[in-house]
């Protein structure tokens with residue numbers, strides 16, 4: 072039997088496992104074939120493309136502390152703050168906006184905890200996926216990929232995966248998207264809707280655009296009736312995203328991929344075709360919190376069986392740093408639970424995998 076089963080291998084689950092690793096035995100069960108959850112980076116030729124988050128903020132210490140602890144200081148990069156402004160499209164014209172604007176704050180804050188003003192944005196030279204990869208490397212064979220949890224016996228704490236793998240744990244930490252957790256817990260809460268984001272990356276030679284794009288991006292209010300809702304001027308925000316002499320844009324879409332290019336052409340009238348046009352889709356549970364959200368979370372926590380914990384973006388903060396913080400707090404609670412239940416810290420990790428009840432071949436299902 073393992074001390075802790077961690078369900079989900081996004082930033083929350085991976086960080087919790089990392090914080091626990093010298094204290095308790097654990098396994099992380101991740102449905103997809105790679106660690107990191109919504110954090111995904113791809114390299115397309117010389118262009119670095121983020122599917123989900125493109126940065127985190129240094130205003131809250133938890134994310135940065137973890138990155139430094141992992142030895143990633145040489146990989147960290149800061150946003151180019153001399154170009155920090157954001158344009159807003161008003162009646163078809165680009166207006167430079169201020170941080171007092173809520174939409175601008177949200178754009179700059181990128182879904183980080185509301186009400187917190189943004190500070191410097193940090194990322195990694197080789198993209199955000201550097202971070203979950205570094206965590207995964209620390210966990211080795213205790214991170215089990217391609218293992219989608221389909222059932223949990225909360226009394227016995229027996230976890231069953233689609234593949235047939237079954238493990239028993241003394242405690243369980245759920246770090247899944249809200250809908251997946253709610254299904255397993257057989258509760259209708261939290262009711263955070265699953266949504267899809269689509270974006271298209273476009274790259275042009277600098278000489279093709281008259282506008283220098285000297286800001287982090289452009290917000291397009293719904294009243295403008297456009298098919299793109301925002302543009303990040305990626306090459307103005309961070310270095311290491313595209314070669315010198317090129318401009319890289321990320322358009323967030325409501326329509327088809329092909330609409331992105333048409334809209335950019337109408338807005339900026341580039342003199343040549345893009346040298347890169349690459350569309351990406353990401354499905355995720357959209358954590359928009361209701362006014363009484365935190366009271367609801369407290370109630371949910373109180374209703375969970377002993378030794379079952381929840382952490383991650385559906386609960387107490389959406390930004391990556393908030394997720395790392397929740398992972399740290401969950402670890403402390405797990406250690407306390409273990410002490411109270413006479414579980415000896417330093418589980419015998421080397422023999423842990425022998426305790427897997429039914430071994431199974433990994434499936435190739437994606438998360």
Ligand SMILES: Cc1cc2nc3c(=O)[nH]c(=O)nc-3n(C[C@H](O)[C@H](O)[C@H](O)COP(=O)(O)OP(=O)(O)OC[C@H]3O[C@@H](n4cnc5c(N)ncnc54)[C@H](O)[C@@H]3O)c2cc1C
Pocket residue numbers: 078079080081082083084100101102103106107108109110122123124125126127128180181182183218219220221246247248251268353355382383384385388389390391392394438
């Ligand atoms: C498009 C987008 C942009 C964002 N931008 C930023 C940003 O710029 N800065 C910032 O700080 N934050 C940003 N965020 C928020 C932040 O990235 C997330 O809140 C955070 O990464 C969530 O981590 P998590 O581990 O809690 O959840 P997730 O990343 O969702 O991980 C959950 C994991 O559980 C797995 N899973 C699901 N079901 C099962 C199952 N049944 N069994 C086993 N595993 C399962 C999934 O495959 C996934 O790997 C953004 C989020 C999104 C979606």
